[in-house]
Amino acid sequence: MIAKSQDNDNYLTHSRGISSWIFTLDHKRIGVMYLISVLVAFLLGGLFAMLIRVQLLAPTGLLFHKTEVLKDLVVYKPYNQIFTVHGAVMIFLVLIPGIPGALGNFVLPIMLGAKDVAFPRLNLWSYYFYVCGMLFALSSLVLGAVDTGWTFYTPYSVQTSTAVISVVFGAFLLGFSSIFTGLNFIVTMHKLRPRGMTWFRMPLFCWGLYATALIQILATPVLAITLLLLILERLFHLGIFDPAYGGSALLFQHFFWFYSHPAVYIMILPAMGIMSEVIATFSRREIFGYRFVAMSSIAIALIGFFVWGHHMFPNGQSAPANVIFSGLTVLVAIPSAIKVFNWLATLYKGSIDLKTPMLYALGFFFMFSIGGLTGLPLAILPTNFNAHDTYFVVAHFHYVMFGGALFMFIGGIHYWWPKITGRMYNESLGRLCCLLELLAFNLTFFPQFILGLHGMPRRSAVYSPEFQYLHVLSTIGAFIQMAAFLVIGAYLLHSLFRGKKAPANPWGGSTLEWRCSSPPPHDNFKETPTVGMPYDHHGLKWDEETEGFERKEKELVLHA
Amino acid sequence: MTQLTIPQSPHEHPEHLAHHFESLQQQYDSGKLGIWLFLTTEILMFSGLFCGYAVLRSLHPEIFLYAHRYLSVELGALNTVVLIFSSFTMAWGVRAAQLGQTKLLVRLLTITLVCAFVFLGVKFVEYKNKWEENLLPGKFYHPEEPPPGGEFLKLRGTDSQSVKNDKPADVKPQVTAGAVGERSTIAPAAIGPTGLSEPWLEGKHHGRQSWSGPEPDNVQLFFGIYFAMTGLHGVHVIGGMIVIAWLIGKARKGVFGPDHFAPVDFVGLYWHLVDLVWIFLFPLLYLIS
Numbered sequence: 001m002i003a004k005s006q007d008n009d010n011y012l013t014h015s016r017g018i019s020s021w022i023f024t025l026d027h028k029r030i031g032v033m034y035l036i037s038v039l040v041a042f043l044l045g046g047l048f049a050m051l052i053r054v055q056l057l058a059p060t061g062l063l064f065h066k067t068e069v070l071k072d073l074v075v076y077k078p079y080n081q082i083f084t085v086h087g088a089v090m091i092f093l094v095l096i097p098g099i100p101g102a103l104g105n106f107v108l109p110i111m112l113g114a115k116d117v118a119f120p121r122l123n124l125w126s127y128y129f130y131v132c133g134m135l136f137a138l139s140s141l142v143l144g145a146v147d148t149g150w151t152f153y154t155p156y157s158v159q160t161s162t163a164v165i166s167v168v169f170g171a172f173l174l175g176f177s178s179i180f181t182g183l184n185f186i187v188t189m190h191k192l193r194p195r196g197m198t199w200f201r202m203p204l205f206c207w208g209l210y211a212t213a214l215i216q217i218l219a220t221p222v223l224a225i226t227l228l229l230l231i232l233e234r235l236f237h238l239g240i241f242d243p244a245y246g247g248s249a250l251l252f253q254h255f256f257w258f259y260s261h262p263a264v265y266i267m268i269l270p271a272m273g274i275m276s277e278v279i280a281t282f283s284r285r286e287i288f289g290y291r292f293v294a295m296s297s298i299a300i301a302l303i304g305f306f307v308w309g310h311h312m313f314p315n316g317q318s319a320p321a322n323v324i325f326s327g328l329t330v331l332v333a334i335p336s337a338i339k340v341f342n343w344l345a346t347l348y349k350g351s352i353d354l355k356t357p358m359l360y361a362l363g364f365f366f367m368f369s370i371g372g373l374t375g376l377p378l379a380i381l382p383t384n385f386n387a388h389d390t391y392f393v394v395a396h397f398h399y400v401m402f403g404g405a406l407f408m409f410i411g412g413i414h415y416w417w418p419k420i421t422g423r424m425y426n427e428s429l430g431r432l433c434c435l436l437e438l439l440a441f442n443l444t445f446f447p448q449f450i451l452g453l454h455g456m457p458r459r460s461a462v463y464s465p466e467f468q469y470l471h472v473l474s475t476i477g478a479f480i481q482m483a484a485f486l487v488i489g490a491y492l493l494h495s496l497f498r499g500k501k502a503p504a505n506p507w508g509g510s511t512l513e514w515r516c517s518s519p520p521p522h523d524n525f526k527e528t529p530t531v532g533m534p535y536d537h538h539g540l541k542w543d544e545e546t547e548g549f550e551r552k553e554k555e556l557v558l559h560a
Numbered sequence: 561m562t563q564l565t566i567p568q569s570p571h572e573h574p575e576h577l578a579h580h581f582e583s584l585q586q587q588y589d590s591g592k593l594g595i596w597l598f599l600t601t602e603i604l605m606f607s608g609l610f611c612g613y614a615v616l617r618s619l620h621p622e623i624f625l626y627a628h629r630y631l632s633v634e635l636g637a638l639n640t641v642v643l644i645f646s647s648f649t650m651a652w653g654v655r656a657a658q659l660g661q662t663k664l665l666v667r668l669l670t671i672t673l674v675c676a677f678v679f680l681g682v683k684f685v686e687y688k689n690k691w692e693e694n695l696l697p698g699k700f701y702h703p704e705e706p707p708p709g710g711e712f713l714k715l716r717g718t719d720s721q722s723v724k725n726d727k728p729a730d731v732k733p734q735v736t737a738g739a740v741g742e743r744s745t746i747a748p749a750a751i752g753p754t755g756l757s758e759p760w761l762e763g764k765h766h767g768r769q770s771w772s773g774p775e776p777d778n779v780q781l782f783f784g785i786y787f788a789m790t791g792l793h794g795v796h797v798i799g800g801m802i803v804i805a806w807l808i809g810k811a812r813k814g815v816f817g818p819d820h821f822a823p824v825d826f827v828g829l830y831w832h833l834v835d836l837v838w839i840f841l842f843p844l845l846y847l848i849s
Contacts, residue, residue, distance in 0.1 A: 114580065115579065115580040116579075116580035117580075118580075118590045118594065119590075119594060120578075120580065122594075179601050183594060183597045183598060183601070184594075186593070186597060187590050187593045187594045187597065190590075190593055191586055191589055191590040191593065192580075192581075192586070192590070217597055217600060217601050217604075218600070218601075218604060219604075220601070221601045221602070221604035221605035221608070222604055222605070222607075222608045224605050224608075225605045225606075225608030225609055225792075226608060228788075228792070229608075229609075229612070229788065232697075232784070232788060236696075236697050236698045236699075236700065236784070237697070237698030237699045238697050238698050238781075238784035238785075238788065239697070239698055239778060239780055239781045239784050240612060240616065240781065240784055240785070240788075245698070245778050245780065245781060246616070246619070246620050246623065246777065246778030246781045247616065247781060248615070248619070251612065251615055255608060255611075255612075
């Protein structure tokens with residue numbers, strides 16, 4: 001059932017006025033609001049990243065100078081503030097809420113043939129919590145930007161005079177945003193699947209969001225209590241994290257990482273879900289080993305709860321604890337690898353279409369593989385002691401979080417852009433910027449592996465002169481990336497006004513969201529679609545008239 | 561459950577069915593799963609505090625053994641009974657809603673709310689007492705009296721395992737017996753027996769050191785945990801009270817009946833969790849010895 005592109009009644013035109021957006025219960029509008037907010041936050045976090053890279057052009061620091069000298073300790077407070085804001089914004093305002101909030105909210109109900117998520121009002125509250133969390137966190141920029149690092153380790157986070165409570169309370173609110181989104185998605189997938197869509201006929205993006213949601217509801221409350229205790233420690237000196245009062249500073253790290261490690265899986269699992277969708281569509285094939293990919297998402301979510309100690313190997317844990325965490329960390333690489341091999345197998349003998357989203361997906365293979373494989377020397381104890389708190393770690397997590405998760409977020413935005421906006425962007429520019437991004441990303445971060453192994457510590461505003469050439473390469477890469485992102489933003493914005501109107505199915509996708517018009521109508525479907533196998537591309541043919549794909553033959557329809 | 565008839569026009573559907581659900585059953589099931597997931601998050605949040613309790617108590621059992629005696633077991637027990645009773649009236653209220661017994665529902669919800677007020681009142685009395693006695697967390701801890709069975713002036717015994725800390729003296733040491741002193745070298749005045757049995761005093765029944773009287777270091781840690789746990793719990797009681805008050809307002813309009821009792825059901829589940837958390841808090845904080 002294809003709506004003509006001249007049909008004007010869609011979710012964007014359904015009602016007008018700012019209050020119809022502020023008080024909307026429509027998951028699509030909430031998704032759009034999240035998308036805009038997350039991209040604004042990304043711009044801010046990116047700006048701070050550029051400041052870091054400029055600082056590190058010179059061994060003595062190009063921008064920021066030391067602010068205090070305490071005994072023998074030289075402190076570069078402005079630099080500490082910059083990298084703290086960069087990390088906190090990117091993690092809490094971009095990567096954690098990003099894909100679930102912006103793309104998940106929009107696509108999930110449509111993929112399930114549903115009218116909305118299970119709890120639309122809770123969804124709206126989730127967004128409000130996001131905005132309030134963002135405001136509290138950013139208010140610290142005027143009240144005294146925090147300089148503890150995004151990890152807020154005690155005792156410094158208790159002693160520093162910066163606005164820790166603002167940021168931490170902001171993160172506390174953002175946690176609720178995350179919990180409510182996760183809760184909503186779980187109930188939606190349990191209860192609002194259509195007739196015929198059993199669990200193993202659900203698209204893999206949904207499985208990715210489901211595994212993510214499990215982590216969101218189980219891990220985030222622990223962050224909430226950790227941050228609350230940190231606030232109480234600052235206000236009343238509870239003593240729980242202070243050895244002088246009988247507490248333990250290491251206890252904070254355990255609490256913090258119990259959430260923050262699963263949090264990295266919140267960031268990557270939805271991105272892997274998008275991978276499955278894009279690979280399937282642009283190979284014109286079903287995903288090889290669908291069940292393995294689905295169960296791997298769950299396995300990553302579960303095992304990911306038991307490895308938090310790998311962030312703390314040299315910090316005073318017992319040796320048996322170190323060994324156990326190390327072993328489990330190596331284990332968690334296995335389901336990730338299973339997915340990568342299944343995606344590769346999907347490409348084999350597929351009918352590959354190198355559109356922009358597919359280029360991002362192909363890039364993911366390289367970025368995530370490098371990032372994941374460099375996690376292994378960090379998981380293994382002897383090599384970890386060499387690499388801990390060096391630039392090796394920084395490079396590792398940027399490869400997985402930026403090269404992996406964020407790139408697939410951008411890829412997903414490109415994939416669903418016609419559906420969300422009803423417009424096509426410039427395909428040539430899309431492909432060019434993707435390639436530029438990939439090259440520039442590697443230029444930025446690959447040298448950092450070398451820096452780390454040669455001993456450059458992280459969070460350091462100055463460094464030994466022999467590292468300079470690597471830092472210069474890294475900064476050049478960063479500037480090219482910035483340029484590429486600006487061009488991406490420009491052509492996407494341009495498409496909103498001058499882009500070609502999008503057909504319902506520009507890519508030949510087989511999942512349900514490609515059956516409704518682009519943009520979708522307010523209620524998603526004029527009639528509830530019938531459900532088939534999730535990646536059945538049989539019968540989808542390019543139609544010159546609509547310049548999109550149409551289902552010419554009846555697909556295999558299955559009922560429960 | 562009443563059956564849903566297929567709507568003929570967009571607005572012909574059961575009154576309490578939201579537009580995006582296909583049936584009342586689906587709506588109810590979704591809500592049920594939703595509230596259980598929410599309760600799971602609450603359990604995880606409190607479990608962070610319980611973990612903290614476990615870690616601190618295993619690191620410093622003497623602090624807990626000493627300081628819990630400042631708490632009134634009677635008031636804690638009263639609160640326990642009040643909350644359990646309120647859970648009973650809440651559960652009965654759910655039944656009343658299912659059977660459409662509106663008057664009974666309103667009465668039961670009101671009793672539940674009153675019980676919650678009593679709970680908060682007792683907590684207020686306890687907190688006030690702590691405030692007056694300066695039994696507060698962190699740097700605000702300045703008790704003037706030892707707890708029942710405890711004593712203040714510290715004489716480092718051979719079985720003492722507490723570490724000397726560099727905390728500056730907050731209060732000037734005083735000579736009189738029973739007053740707070742820091743590292744006083746004055747021998748304690750003769751104080752009567754604590755009333756504890758000899759084996760307990762010798763630590764025999766724990767197999768490790770038990771605290772027989774003198775104040776250990778860092779007692780304020782106990783009060784940090786006490787206020788964090790009971791405070792967070794109290795915040796949840798207040799939240800529950802607000803929602804129950806809202807339910808009473810709705811119930812009085814006769815909104816709930818056999819085809820629409822889900823809100824009462826779900827709030828009931830939340831209230832049972834609040835009760836359950838207290839049932840764990842009470843023995844862990846009040847009944848240590």
